[in-house]
């Protein structure tokens with residue numbers, strides 16, 4: 001990106017994401033939401049186009065694009081289906097980033113390569129029933145025994161877990177040290193003792209997979225420890241900081257998708273003898289909403305650009321997520337309002353978008369947690 | 381084996397607008413795409429590449445903005461891209477265009493297989509492909525809907541025909557014009573786009589091709605065509621649906637109609 005404009009490469013990438021979303025996702029988005037199940041066929045199609053390793057190096061089988069390009073994917077896919085957005089986000093910026101940034105060369109070759117070339121899907125198991133915003137409260141435990149660890153505990157709301165192959169699991173290797181005793185492990189779903197529960201019924205992003213996972217005496221070889229013992233909390237926080245840029249982009253996508261739907265509808269719907277687009281309220285509402293979405297998009301791009309430049313992006317990422325997630329909730333509500341009763345019906349996608357929007361204020365850190373990060377960086 | 385695919389960048393629109401004065405298409409403000417038949421040609425070439433390890437050169441004649449069409453072809457998996465572009469080439473009709481493209485292909489080296497689209501959606505002439513074949517003195521099959529066999533010295537292809545198809549064995553080097561049915565184009569890939577923009581696009585201008593071209597054979601001067609009238613396609617009258625008849629009655633009604641129209 002240069003001077004608020006995308007490069008030609010980024011423009012063409014955006015066109016790819018847009019065309020793919022329109023042709024492959026739009027026709028099934030509603031059905032996936034109703035069925036509360038993600039399409040594995042769609043996953044395969046995304047793999048073919050190299051969507052699962054966008055910002056990662058070709059050296060490990062990635063696509064070799066930048067973080068900004070990844071945000072374009074998040075926006076374009078989320079415009080038609082936010083569930084696809086989160087599926088991609090958790091895989092890319094939560095799971096893969098942990099190995100990419102903290103893995104050894106051997107771990108990258110063995111575990112990162114199949115994830116970013118798309119043959120395996122990843123998830124991120126931090127949150128527990130009693131440890132949400134306060135991630136330092138994690139209770140999962142990994143006890144070292146010889147050349148392996150014995151892992152026990154539970155993770156909840158683990159996105160992608162229904163079909164993921166690779167889990168980044170955070171567990172205490174030293175209970176006495178609290179968060180400083182937390183470590184991160186690369187765990188396979190096929191390891192004996194890993195059991196994935198059923199999809200948790202939800203308000204929105206219903207097509208995504210989101211389950212509770214139990215770990216019972218799972219034998220994890222020591223060479224699957226990421227970084228060193230005690231580095232787990234730092235790894236988790238860093239992954240989440242990056243992930244927030246993707247959630248910001250997802251928010252922008254849902255919001256823009258809703259505005260696009262509303263733009264079509266208001267030109268068709270007639271009341272008082274004219275299209276409702278002729279009412280000044282409709283025009284001003286859309287103008288306000290588009291302005292906010294554009295502002296949010298620029299904040300997302302700024303955070304992505306900072307990450308690409310290896311600058312301190314964490315506060316910028318928190319700001320873009322805080323702002324964009326607020327905007328998308330206002331915008332989707334506003335769009336349902338412009339649709340009137342038809343917006344409330346399931347015939348049109350804006351009701352789904354409004355349900356999907358809410359989660360952006362909760363996961364990868366709630367809006368309150370974002371304010372903690374931002375105010376912390378301001379040294380108030 | 382080398383394959384060359386010729387592609388054209390065209391406006392993406394179903395409701396084209398025509399300048400009432402010149403009779404030409406108004407191109408400003410329209411999004412551009414790779415002509416759909418040409419894109420099917422790219423896909424067919426990629427399938428042959430997967431089978432045989434052939435290399436694919438993609439060639440486009442057009443203004444510098446056609447760059448993005450070539451990048452898209454590279455991002456789909458083509459190996460090299462060539463832009464034929466020069467001020468002298470502006471205003472060329474199909475006759476002049478095919479002469480310039482043929483010269484470019486001679487310059488690039490004759491491939492075993494040369495593929496063009498059947499026709500471009502912004503002109504619908506279906507002339508450039510066959511003319512290139514003629515000017516290169518190679519055999520050609522137009523309206524190709526399937527490539528059944530590929531060897532170094534011949535191909536077997538299926539040509540769509542109004543009331544059927546032809547299966548044709550053709551010696552290489554040869555030219556095929558592709559129709560949309562030939563292949564459903566794949567998507568670009570994210571990594572393909574990254575690579576596409578790391579590649580150099582070769583530009584063939586008038587300087588590079590001038591030994592093989594006469595100035596009065598190209599551009600407006602070298603174009604014998606005068607556009608008499610352009611018009612958007614009109615919808616044909618709807619067909620008649622025969623309902624509520626027995627099978628025998630239906631057959632009789634259809635036969636009567638065919639006789640009335642002197643079809644039989």
Ligand SMILES: Cc1cc2nc3c(=O)[nH]c(=O)nc-3n(C[C@H](O)[C@H](O)[C@H](O)COP(=O)(O)OP(=O)(O)OC[C@H]3O[C@@H](n4cnc5c(N)ncnc54)[C@H](O)[C@@H]3O)c2cc1C
Pocket residue numbers: 090123124125126127131132133134156157158159160202205210359362363364365366367368369
């Ligand atoms: C659909 C979905 C997908 C998810 N995916 C994943 C995943 O893949 N991996 C994963 O590890 N987790 C995942 N999560 C978990 C998610 O990150 C947590 O739900 C989130 O961090 C909030 O934690 P909590 O739900 O325990 O809420 P709590 O922490 O209990 O928060 C409840 C409320 O209290 C507020 N609050 C808490 N502490 C403070 C404070 N100090 N000051 C002010 N307010 C405070 C919160 O902001 C919130 O409003 C997912 C959650 C959902 C719903």
